[in-house]
Amino acid sequence: MNDLLKSAKAIEETIVKDRRTIHQNPELGNDLPQTTRYIMDRLTEMGYEPKEICKSGVVATVGKPGKTILLRADTDALRMPEKTGLPFASQNPEAAHTCGHDTHAAMLLGAAKLLKDRENELCGTVKLMFQPAEEILAGAKAMIDAGVLENPHVDAAVAIHISSVTQPAGFVGFTKGGSHGSADKFVITVKGKGGHGANPHTAIDPITAGSHIVIALQEILAREIDAADTATMTIGAFQSGLKENVIPDEAMIMGTIRTKSSKVRTFMKQRLVEVAKAVASAFRCDCEVEYPFGVAPLENDNDLMDEIVGYTRDLLGEDKVQELPGGMGSEDFSLVTEKVPGIFLRLGAMPSDPEKVFPAHNPNVLFDESAFPIGSAVYANAAIQWLKNNQ
Structure with a gap:
């Protein structure tokens, strides 16, 4: 067994303890006081000098001057209950780590230990990024705005x-090129003129206009997007009016x-x-369109992917590293990969019992804890080998 894997296995109990502690105390968005304090305390115990560069966004570095590679873990939970019945289940009835961000934080803490123990061997700097608010696609931007990609660059x-x-x-799974879709929320406000249902000719109906807008938007996908391109548009809400005989002023x-x-x-x-x-104009309505938030598609740097996949195969074996298809879920790590070469890997932690297999965001989801030290080793190995070969 590789020396790094042996070292990771030796601290498995600590990695699992970190994960279970964070798992029991899930927090939401960028309001993660307990999680942030725990991560900073653990890093300090290892000899780091962590900094909270924005609300709940923690950064620490290890190594020496030279090239810099960033390792990122998200740390926030989802607003939902947990139903696993685990002895370390969420103590917060309104939040749960059903996307596994608790495991990411614990694995990066494990990698931090492995890297600190090998600091003299590092051929550059490793920057650790513990990011809040991934579930609301806001944390990466906040940390980038706070300078996570600079000092050192x-x-x-x-x-x-x-x-x-x-x-x-x-x-370990990887996807070359695009692995995640973009996500842009839109809000269309259709403004008409309210009136009585008995006299619709005196009003301007935003519901009728809005209905035609919904239908017309489908033509963008059906007739304007190349069938070879992957794209989707979903209308998830149409809200207007409160009374059966009142034509409202607006529709959203x-x-x-x-x-x-x-x-x-x-x-x-x-x-x-x-x-x-x-379309709104054709029905005598005014229309405003807003995009309250959005993230770009996550596009992996293929050269970097080939390099890190090679290091990971050397670490785990050829058969343990597999190419996977991408999906349309979104990831705000895409904001990082827009600015620097970056890659996104997946670590398998599927329970061996088929009866216990549930997808992420499910209140019953379980992760096989034996995967955690492997995740720590993959993080650390990627950094060590990349710095060694990119001086």
């Missing part, structure tokens, strides 16, 4: 996400646009505005 970045369904425990339509291509993303956002305004 980051030359490469690696993130790992655990998986409860796609791979056995300890297997909300939805999301997702695509694997930055070019298609820009085109769809532009065309949505044009179509919505044109």
